[in-house]
Amino acid sequence: MSLIVQKFGGSSVRDAQRIRNVAGIIAETYLEGNDVLVVLSAQGDTTDDLIAKAEEINSHPSKREMDMLLSTGEQISVALCAMALESMGLPCVSLTAWQVGIQTTAVHGDARIKRIDSERVQAELDQHRIVLITGFQGMDRAGDVTTLGRGGSDTSAVALAAAFRAKLCQIYTDVDGVYTADPRIVPNARHLDEITYDEMLELASQGAGVLHNRSVELAKKFRVDLEVLSSLERKPGTKVKEVTKVEKTTIAGVAKDTSIARIALIGLRHNPGVAFQVFDLLSKHNINVDLILQSIGREDSKDISFTVHEKDLEDARAILTENQEVLCFDHIEVDGNIGKVSIVGAGLMTNCGMAARMFEALYEAGINIQMINTSEIRVSVLLDEGDVDRAVRAIHAKFFDEI
Amino acid sequence: MSLIVQKFGGSSVRDAQRIRNVAGIIAETYLEGNDVLVVLSAQGDTTDDLIAKAEEINSHPSKREMDMLLSTGEQISVALCAMALESMGLPCVSLTAWQVGIQTTAVHGDARIKRIDSERVQAELDQHRIVLITGFQGMDRAGDVTTLGRGGSDTSAVALAAAFRAKLCQIYTDVDGVYTADPRIVPNARHLDEITYDEMLELASQGAGVLHNRSVELAKKFRVDLEVLSSLERKPGTKVKEVTKVEKTTIAGVAKDTSIARIALIGLRHNPGVAFQVFDLLSKHNINVDLILQSIGREDSKDISFTVHEKDLEDARAILTENQEVLCFDHIEVDGNIGKVSIVGAGLMTNCGMAARMFEALYEAGINIQMINTSEIRVSVLLDEGDVDRAVRAIHAKFFDEI
Incomplete structure (x- = not known):
């Protein structure tokens, strides 16, 4: 018998x-002859009600x-x-997580799973019982209840799938999988049957938001085959795995993120290590920096631009302003009206044509690019926030409608 | 430092x-220099909402x-x-009960506490923390959650008070203690400052219902000093203990119970053991019998009358009728319109005058007594249900107003 882990979110x-x-859904899977381990989130508004x-x-x-x-x-x-x-x-x-023995770090509200005792769950599976486990939570060494933070139930499901060597970990949600773009922006966006962990990670962090990054990272680490599918419609979802079967002739998808802001430090002295000082300072205040662009400014000085999450903008501005003398910059500029559009695809950077096609699409649509940033499997551009949706449509059309 | 256990019910x-x-209330007790261990029930309607x-x-x-x-x-x-x-x-x-290590039997919905691990709670008390513990629940040997059934949180509180040798176990509720009669029936009923475990047990089982019997039995067994008091009014409650300080010159109180029914088996043969057969049969069907009266009937036969809880009346009648041939009785009579009134007091039976005064009060009020039953510390009479409240008032006046 093979084991399938099924996770259902709060709205399910x-x-x-x-x-x-x-x-x-669980019964169907069980009656097909599988062992089934189910991970559940709290019902719909329960968590909000408890917080209130x-x-x-x-x-x-x-x-x-709170935990x-x-x-x-x-x-x-x-x-x-x-x-x-x-x-x-x-x-x-x-x-419950404590009955299972899901051991976590002691960081309440944002704990990490350390290990899972297998005894109780295995005993129940050996009796051919369907095992339903509380997602999102664990217990620390002291025996206190912990919760895993955002996307925690997905992480619980993947960790259990890894611990019990499940054949498949199904994440049931409101949508039937991952698309080449957000269907609300690109109505003819295509459903993806398969996607690699890395592509999923880049799409998620670019705002696609179907699976939480931590769960995908964990799935990648332990080679857990994931499937994202809808609990409301019985149709195939998107499989997330190490290597997808089909040869990639195009990108996996286009993603956007408008919850970012750009900060520019103008007139920084040409001191070695000044970039380190800036980003070390922000990191010590738990502010994540995304795209970074360094440009030569006037004589003896340079400018550094970078993006942060818009919620961190005011904190970042305050911290940098406080340290203006130490960091030796002339002035600071911020812009909250920007957005990021990315194309994601395995092996994208080994095929230079892809980035060029993206820029071509933006050029044809008359959209200005403010900054460019690339990774192994992603090309991102920074644009005016007002151009973002149009850019997604233009890029999507260039890659998918012209094939 | 001395330890005080405080239990608050759902409405509190x-x-x-x-x-x-x-x-x-907890803060006040703690700041007076006590260690405090708090036991709580579920909020108001939470349990009903979950059942729905x-x-x-x-x-x-x-x-x-369900547990x-x-x-x-x-x-x-x-x-x-x-x-x-x-x-x-x-x-x-x-x-939670599992974090404390409140070990119970595996009878879900009606578990009994077997033992309490002291380690975690003691460690917290040693740090001078106020410890709040979930009432009504425990865990069985398999590590499954159990609940203790009716009055379970009171039992949790008393068990914890016993395990940690608390100086006092305070049960906070809607009323400020135990009265000489139900104040809704007898407006001038008196508040009792003290009462013995046995008196409390008799008053509870006679319908006073402030504390659940199991918790009082446990308190008696482990000599836990109890106090019943109101969470809404800051005034002394009723202390429940092994021996009360003041010399008793009168009864502790008058109680009534109208949720009973009388069954009479008429014309039973004079076989030895017939009474045993009747009550053994009922006991095997989990039907509790309270007052029993056996009287000589016609030649060669006798009648047996007894009371059961009114919810068990139809079951009892059906079981007895099914076994009419084996039990050899002529016919069965039932009466649901009866009630029981009791006086309770330590040493009551060593003072014959008490029972006589009770009967005198009923005689003066023109109330017929159907059956009489006594224990060491209680005298109960069976009456027409319509006479019950009047009987309580008459008896209460005889004992308390005439002193």
């Missing part, structure tokens, strides 16, 4: 009807108590889903 | 305001999954109450 279990639907309850009492509760509170959400989901499977006459058992 | 923590009130969620999915869920579901209620309470204490700057930690 938001009410009794949805839970019955999820139980139907907490805020009414304490506007800054400790993260430990204690929020972890009840997934426990409710697994118990209810087990009851739905029981009513179908299927053998099943729900388990 | 039903919303943010009530939780802040509870936190205030379950019923929508499965009308007969397994008790194991998994319901145990989230207390976890929410302890986390929220910890947050309230945090906002007051007090050191505290919430713990």
Whole structure:
């Protein structure tokens, strides 16, 4: 028998009807002769409701108590889903993260999984029971409840799939997989049957947001075959794996991100290490920097431009301004009205033609490029925010409509 | 430092305001220099809401999954109450029953506490933290979540008080203690400052219902000093202990129970062991019998009357009728319109005058007594249901107004 891990998100279990639907998917997989290990998130608005309850009492509760509170959400989901499977006459058992023994670091609200005890789950699987496990949570060495932070249930599912050597880890969500572009912007965007881990990582961090990066990184590390699919429509999703079968003749997709802002430090002295000083300072304040461009400015000085998440813009500006004397720059410029558009594809950089086609599409659409940044499998350009959607459509058309 | 256990029921923590009130009581006790161990029930309607969620999915869920579901209620309470204490700057930690190590039998929905690991709680108390523990729940040997059944949080509190040798176990509830009669029936009922375990047990089983019997039995067994008091009014409650200080010159109180029914088996043969057969049969069907009266009937036969809980009346009648031939009785009579009134007091039976005064009060009020039953510390009479409240008032007046 082979093991399949199935993860269902909060909207997939938001009410009794949805839970019955999820139980139907699980039952089908089980009755096809598979062992099934299910990972569930908290129901729809449960987490928000619990946060509201907490805020009414304490506007800054400790993260430990917040984890204690929020972890009840997934426990409710697994118990209810087990009851739905029981009513179908299927053998099943729900388990919390502490019952499973999902050991994590002690960082409440953003813990990392360290290891998973296999004993209890294996015993249940040996009895051919469907095992339902609370996602998003674990316990630390002291026996305290921890939560894994954003996308935590996906990470739980992948970690369990790795620990129990599952044949497949299915992530059920609202959409039926990954597309070549956001279908809301590009109506004829194509559904991808397969995608590599690296492509998925780049697409996710570029804003596609179907799977959380941590879960994809974990899947890549342990070679867990992932599938993203819809819990509402029974049709094939997108498989995420190490190597995709088909020879790539084009990119995997076009992604956009408009939640960024650009900061430029103008007139920096030509001191060695000045770039290090700037980015070290920001990193110490937990501000992530994305694209970086360094240009020669006036005599004896240079300019450095870079992007940050727009939520970090004011913090970054304040920190840099405070340190203006140490960093020795002339003035600072910021721009929140920018966006990033990227093409992603395995082996993209070994095929120079790809980047050129992207720039050609933008040129034909009359869109100015402010900055360019590339990785092994990605080319990103920085644009005016107002140009972003048009750029996505133009690039998508160039790669997919002209083939 | 001495340890005080404080238990708060569902209505005491039903919303943010009530939780802040509870936190205030805890804080006061802690700041007086005590170690404090708090046991909480689920918030107000949480348990009912969770049961409704379950019923929508499965009308007969397994008790194991029901325990998994319901145990989230207390976890929410302890986390929220910890947050309230945090906002007051007090050191505290919430713990679930599994984190504490409250080991129970594996009877889901009605488990019994077997033992309590002391390590984690003691470590927290040693750090002078207020420890908040989920009531009503435990875990069995397999590591599954169990719940303790009705009155379970009271039992959790008493068991913890016993395990950690608390100086006092305070049970906070809606009322400020135990009265000589139900104040809704007897407006001038008196508040009792002290009462013995045995008196409390008799009053509880006679319908006073402030504390669940299991918790009082446990308190008696481990000599835990209990106090029943109100979470809404800051005034002394009723202390429940092995021996009360004051010399008893009167009864502890008058209790009533109208949720009973009388069954009479008429014309039973004079076989030895026939009474045993009747009550053994009922006991095998989990039907508890309370008052029993055996009277000589016609020649060669006798009648047996007894009372059962009214919910068991139809089952009992059906079982007895099915076995009419074996039990050899003539016919069966039932009466659901009866009630029981009791006086309770330590050493009551060593003072014959007490029972006589009770009967005198009923005689003066013109109330007929159908059956009489006594224990060491209780005298109960069976009456027409319509006479019950009048009887309580008459008896209460005889004992308390005439002193």
